Amino acid sequence: MLVAFDDLISRLPVTLAVDDTSRVEILLDDAEGIVRDAFSREGRDFDVEVATTPWLENAAKRVIRDMVAAAVLIGGNVGQLSVSSTTGAESDSVTYGSGVDGLVGFGRLILTDAHREELGLSVAALPSGRFPRPARWPERWLR
Numbered sequence: 001m002l003v004a005f006d007d008l009i010s011r012l013p014v015t016l017a018v019d020d021t022s023r024v025e026i027l028l029d030d031a032e033g034i035v036r037d038a039f040s041r042e043g044r045d046f047d048v049e050v051a052t053t054p055w056l057e058n059a060a061k062r063v064i065r066d067m068v069a070a071a072v073l074i075g076g077n078v079g080q081l082s083v084s085s086t087t088g089a090e091s092d093s094v095t096y097g098s099g100v101d102g103l104v105g106f107g108r109l110i111l112t113d114a115h116r117e118e119l120g121l122s123v124a125a126l127p128s129g130r131f132p133r134p135a136r137w138p139e140r141w142l143r
Helices: 005-009 018-041 046-052 056-077 113-118
Strands: 080-086 091-096
Touching: 005 018, 005 056, 018 046, 018 056, 046 056, 056 113
Parallel strands: none
Antiparallel strands: 080 091
């Protein structure tokens, strides 16, 4: 494994419960598998590239730590935009939104476009080329 349990835990801002140890180790293994799969989908060999590209191993470690930290720290709160609570006459409210899609998902790890870019993998392309100019107001030609 590229990232050890202690390597991740030493960077988290909170202390995890002992019960979370096996889950975090599983997530670390899953995250590494996702990174390896992403390389394989592009016809690239992760192990060969790590051996020949000096920065790739450190980038992969950062990405794996980030993926697992997001799943562990955000956990069940993924997608929450706001939380309200009123004590008198009891009232609770949680608003979920999809404005932060692609950062972390329920029960799974996400390799974001930012992660892919850090690993030197292709990212979804934006439109390119020449586009027609927008229509202009007639007053411009009336001068």
